[in-house]
Amino acid sequence: MSYQEIAKNMIDRLPDDKMIFVINMLEGLGEMSGLDIHPDFQPNAATVAAMAETDEMIKTGNGQHFEGATEELFSRILEE
Structure with missing residues:
Protein backbone atom coordinates (compact mmCIF):
# COMPACT_ATOMS: atom_id res chain seq x y z
CA MET A 1 0.00 0.00 0.00
CA SER A 2 1.38 3.42 -0.97
CA TYR A 3 1.69 6.36 1.43
CA GLN A 4 -1.08 8.11 -0.49
CA GLU A 5 -3.40 5.12 -0.06
CA ILE A 6 -2.59 4.94 3.67
CA ALA A 7 -3.32 8.68 4.07
CA LYS A 8 -6.60 8.40 2.16
CA ASN A 9 -7.64 5.44 4.29
CA MET A 10 -6.90 7.36 7.47
CA ILE A 11 -8.80 10.41 6.21
CA ASP A 12 -11.82 8.25 5.39
CA ARG A 13 -11.96 7.19 9.04
CA LEU A 14 -11.99 10.71 10.44
CA PRO A 15 -15.27 12.43 11.32
CA ASP A 16 -16.22 15.42 9.17
CA ASP A 17 -15.78 17.88 12.02
CA LYS A 18 -12.05 17.00 12.19
CA MET A 19 -11.33 17.44 8.47
CA ILE A 20 -10.44 21.13 8.90
CA PHE A 21 -7.36 20.03 10.85
CA VAL A 22 -6.27 17.75 7.99
CA ILE A 23 -6.81 20.56 5.49
CA ASN A 24 -4.76 22.98 7.61
CA MET A 25 -1.91 20.48 7.90
CA LEU A 26 -1.91 19.79 4.16
CA GLU A 27 -1.89 23.51 3.38
CA GLY A 28 1.08 23.99 5.71
CA LEU A 29 2.98 21.09 4.17
CA GLY A 30 2.28 22.41 0.70
CA GLU A 31 3.52 25.89 1.61
CA MET A 32 6.67 24.51 3.25
CA SER A 33 7.34 22.46 0.11
CA GLY A 34 6.66 25.36 -2.23
CA LEU A 35 3.75 23.49 -3.82
CA ASP A 36 0.29 24.70 -4.71
CA ILE A 37 -1.88 21.87 -3.43
CA HIS A 38 -5.14 23.83 -3.24
CA PRO A 39 -7.96 22.20 -5.15
CA ASP A 40 -9.27 23.82 -8.30
CA PHE A 41 -11.93 26.29 -7.29
CA GLN A 42 -14.43 27.98 -9.55
CA PRO A 43 -16.29 30.77 -7.75
CA ASN A 44 -20.02 31.08 -8.37
Whole structure:
Protein backbone atom coordinates (compact mmCIF):
# COMPACT_ATOMS: atom_id res chain seq x y z
CA MET A 1 0.00 0.00 0.00
CA SER A 2 1.38 3.42 -0.97
CA TYR A 3 1.69 6.36 1.43
CA GLN A 4 -1.08 8.11 -0.49
CA GLU A 5 -3.40 5.12 -0.06
CA ILE A 6 -2.59 4.94 3.67
CA ALA A 7 -3.32 8.68 4.07
CA LYS A 8 -6.60 8.40 2.16
CA ASN A 9 -7.64 5.44 4.29
CA MET A 10 -6.90 7.36 7.47
CA ILE A 11 -8.80 10.41 6.21
CA ASP A 12 -11.82 8.25 5.39
CA ARG A 13 -11.96 7.19 9.04
CA LEU A 14 -11.99 10.71 10.44
CA PRO A 15 -15.27 12.43 11.32
CA ASP A 16 -16.22 15.42 9.17
CA ASP A 17 -15.78 17.88 12.02
CA LYS A 18 -12.05 17.00 12.19
CA MET A 19 -11.33 17.44 8.47
CA ILE A 20 -10.44 21.13 8.90
CA PHE A 21 -7.36 20.03 10.85
CA VAL A 22 -6.27 17.75 7.99
CA ILE A 23 -6.81 20.56 5.49
CA ASN A 24 -4.76 22.98 7.61
CA MET A 25 -1.91 20.48 7.90
CA LEU A 26 -1.91 19.79 4.16
CA GLU A 27 -1.89 23.51 3.38
CA GLY A 28 1.08 23.99 5.71
CA LEU A 29 2.98 21.09 4.17
CA GLY A 30 2.28 22.41 0.70
CA GLU A 31 3.52 25.89 1.61
CA MET A 32 6.67 24.51 3.25
CA SER A 33 7.34 22.46 0.11
CA GLY A 34 6.66 25.36 -2.23
CA LEU A 35 3.75 23.49 -3.82
CA ASP A 36 0.29 24.70 -4.71
CA ILE A 37 -1.88 21.87 -3.43
CA HIS A 38 -5.14 23.83 -3.24
CA PRO A 39 -7.96 22.20 -5.15
CA ASP A 40 -9.27 23.82 -8.30
CA PHE A 41 -11.93 26.29 -7.29
CA GLN A 42 -14.43 27.98 -9.55
CA PRO A 43 -16.29 30.77 -7.75
CA ASN A 44 -20.02 31.08 -8.37
CA ALA A 45 -21.59 34.05 -10.15
CA ALA A 46 -22.34 35.95 -6.93
CA THR A 47 -18.72 35.65 -5.79
CA VAL A 48 -17.39 36.76 -9.19
CA ALA A 49 -19.73 39.77 -9.10
CA ALA A 50 -18.65 40.69 -5.57
CA MET A 51 -14.96 40.46 -6.52
CA ALA A 52 -15.56 42.65 -9.60
CA GLU A 53 -17.42 45.18 -7.45
CA THR A 54 -14.53 45.27 -4.97
CA ASP A 55 -11.97 45.70 -7.78
CA GLU A 56 -14.01 48.60 -9.15
CA MET A 57 -14.26 50.22 -5.72
CA ILE A 58 -10.49 49.98 -5.33
CA LYS A 59 -9.88 51.48 -8.79
CA THR A 60 -12.28 54.40 -8.35
CA GLY A 61 -11.88 54.97 -4.62
CA ASN A 62 -15.67 54.66 -4.17
CA GLY A 63 -17.50 52.68 -1.56
CA GLN A 64 -17.46 52.55 2.18
CA HIS A 65 -14.24 52.35 4.13
CA PHE A 66 -14.18 51.47 7.79
CA GLU A 67 -11.45 52.24 10.28
CA GLY A 68 -11.89 51.06 13.83
CA ALA A 69 -12.31 48.01 15.99
CA THR A 70 -13.73 44.81 14.53
CA GLU A 71 -16.30 44.74 17.32
CA GLU A 72 -17.64 48.11 16.19
CA LEU A 73 -17.78 46.98 12.56
CA PHE A 74 -19.81 43.87 13.42
CA SER A 75 -22.08 45.94 15.63
CA ARG A 76 -22.84 48.25 12.70
CA ILE A 77 -23.41 45.30 10.36
CA LEU A 78 -25.84 43.65 12.76
CA GLU A 79 -27.80 46.91 13.10
CA GLU A 80 -28.55 46.95 9.34
